[in-house]
Amino acid sequence: MFCPKSKLFVILVACSALATTALPAVAADYVTLIDNGASDNRVDVVFLGDGYTQADLSAGTYDQHINGYLEHMFGPAPSGIADPFPRYANFFNVHKIDVVSNESGADNPNENHYVDTALDASYYWDGTTERLLYLNSGKAQQALNAGLQGAGFFAEMKLVTINDTTYGGAGGTFATFAGGNPSAQEIALHELGHSFSDLADEYGGGGNYPGGEPFEINVTTDPAGGKWSQWIGYTDPRDSDLDIGVFEGGRYYNLGIYRPSFDSKMRTLNTAFNAVAREQMILDLYDHVDPLDGWLDNTVGAVGNDAVWVDVIDPSVIAVRWFVDGELVEGATGTSIDLEALGYAPGQYTVTAHAYDTVIDHAHSGDLLDLVRRDFDQLEQDINWNATVLIAGDSNGDGEVGLLDMGNVGLNFGKTGDWSMGDFDGDGLVSVADLDLVGNNFGKTGPQLADGFDPGSGNPGGGGGGGGDPPVFPPTIPEPASLALLLISTPAILRRRS
Numbered sequence: 034m035f036c037p038k039s040k041l042f043v044i045l046v047a048c049s050a051l052a053t054t055a056l057p058a059v060a061a062d063y064v065t066l067i068d069n070g071a072s073d074n075r076v077d078v079v080f081l082g083d084g085y086t087q088a089d090l091s092a093g094t095y096d097q098h099i100n101g102y103l104e105h106m107f108g109p110a111p112s113g114i115a116d117p118f119p120r121y122a123n124f125f126n127v128h129k130i131d132v133v134s135n136e137s138g139a140d141n142p143n144e145n146h147y148v149d150t151a152l153d154a155s156y157y158w159d160g161t162t163e164r165l166l167y168l169n170s171g172k173a174q175q176a177l178n179a180g181l182q183g184a185g186f187f188a189e190m191k192l193v194t195i196n197d198t199t200y201g202g203a204g205g206t207f208a209t210f211a212g213g214n215p216s217a218q219e220i221a222l223h224e225l226g227h228s229f230s231d232l233a234d235e236y237g238g239g240g241n242y243p244g245g246e247p248f249e250i251n252v253t254t255d256p257a258g259g260k261w262s263q264w265i266g267y268t269d270p271r272d273s274d275l276d277i278g279v280f281e282g283g284r285y286y287n288l289g290i291y292r293p294s295f296d297s298k299m300r301t302l303n304t305a306f307n308a309v310a311r312e313q314m315i316l317d318l319y320d321h322v323d324p325l326d327g328w329l330d331n332t333v334g335a336v337g338n339d340a341v342w343v344d345v346i347d348p349s350v351i352a353v354r355w356f357v358d359g360e361l362v363e364g365a366t367g368t369s370i371d372l373e374a375l376g377y378a379p380g381q382y383t384v385t386a387h388a389y390d391t392v393i394d395h396a397h398s399g400d401l402l403d404l405v406r407r408d409f410d411q412l413e414q415d416i417n418w419n420a421t422v423l424i425a426g427d428s429n430g431d432g433e434v435g436l437l438d439m440g441n442v443g444l445n446f447g448k449t450g451d452w453s454m455g456d457f458d459g460d461g462l463v464s465v466a467d468l469d470l471v472g473n474n475f476g477k478t479g480p481q482l483a484d485g486f487d488p489g490s491g492n493p494g495g496g497g498g499g500g501g502d503p504p505v506f507p508p509t510i511p512e513p514a515s516l517a518l519l520l521i522s523t524p525a526i527l528r529r530r531s
């Protein structure tokens with residue numbers, strides 16, 4: 034488009050805007066490929082593609098390139114080549130957006146090869162380095178926005194596969210990689226190291242490093258390596274080339290700058306990330322994810338006669354310890370605790386669930402789970418409840434066992450249910466045994482739940498991410514007819530009281 038030089042700046046801006054090619058063609062909204070849970074407690078990975086024509090998309094080329102990468106990132110590689118991601122696979126959701134290009138591949142200016150693609154991907158992005166394969170990040174952002182419109186989550190890892198076979202990729206806002214190259218998966222992981230965790234390249238190049246202390250965690254001007262002091266001397270059980278110390282050279286210079294290990298994925302592909310990089314990536318995952326997806330609503334207290342529960346993001350990664358009035362409950366390591374079943378007497382208690390990544394138990398052990406040695410608080414989560422253990426038979430938590438409770442049992446007799454329905458012995462069924470308990474304690478008083486709280490409606494759950502709440506049945510006050518029926522049908526209890 035022609036823009037006359039004499040026009041005002043404002044006009045030039047308008048010309049520039051007009052001269053921009055049309056928005057990238059996004060074929061449709063995003064498609065979710067892996068759904069491990071609500072996105073507010075997952076790391077959302079979003080793929081875009083460039084240089085894929087409609088025919089390429091239809092032929093499955095784009096999907097093939099994405100799936101090849103996902104298998105590499107999350108697959109069980111015994112060598113630890115993709116660590117830490119396989120262990121944290123359930124922390125992720127993965128989505129893709131189809132972006133349609135008019136032609137296949139990417140530009141390669143050195144070969145005078147130019148193709149019309151949606152995101153303008155090109156080798157030699159800096160003008161001198163063939164393998165530097167990047168794209169128009171403004172257009173990529175527009176495609177991302179268009180594809181995720183109304184999605185309700187953000188892309189926390191942005192990967193772009195580019196439909197070319199020549200080796201290349203780059204780490205920036207978007208981690209790009211040549212999807213058709215045999216090293217595509219390793220390129221993508223390396224670039225993700227840059228774009229997700231701000232890792233520096235650990236290879237050398239020129240002479241003396243001229244700058245100040247770099248911001249990246251895995252390079253330093255400090256010959257003592259104080260930045261990763263917690264790892265100095267670590268012997269990596271995966272590969273001795275990954276042992277941690279202080280090695281001169283990195284960030285494109287050979288001298289005056291240091292890296293943590295002799296080799297690593299930020300230096301050479303087909304090598305694992307070293308412990309310093311891996312630790313940073315795990316901590317970065319926890320910027321988006323908490324150990325717990327949800328828990329019994331703790332804003333209204335809890336009833337200790339029913340299970341107090343939490344929902345962990347992944348039980349193979351997260352452990353739970355329970356505390357009552359600040360004391361560890363030995364042996365309580367599941368995702369719920371039932372104070373009454375454990376023998377706690379009627380009364381008020383503070384219950385705490387302490388959820389944490391089990392790597393904390395392995396810190397400094399040197400074993401394969403010794404993955405994090407700092408900032409443990411990011412890997413932990415505590416939830417507290419004011420819990421009341423009620424006297425057996427007090428289904429509505431009013432502090433006494435009376436006619437309302439007996440009526441409640443009668444209404445629910447024979448049904449499956451919880452404490453609020455009259456299941457006092459915790460066998461899941463409202464039965465004769467429960468009627469006996471009401472009878473035994475009839476007229477007795479015990480601790481009372483706060484006003485406006487009852488054992489049924491007090492359990493809406495999901496203080497955190499929600500989800501997985503058990504069904505809730507509010508206690509019901511019997512109508513006169515059913516109360517009469519109950520009195521007729523339970524002579525045993527009435528007799529016992531007489």
Ligand SMILES: [Zn+2]
Nearest residue numbers: 204223227234
């Ligand atoms: Zn790099």
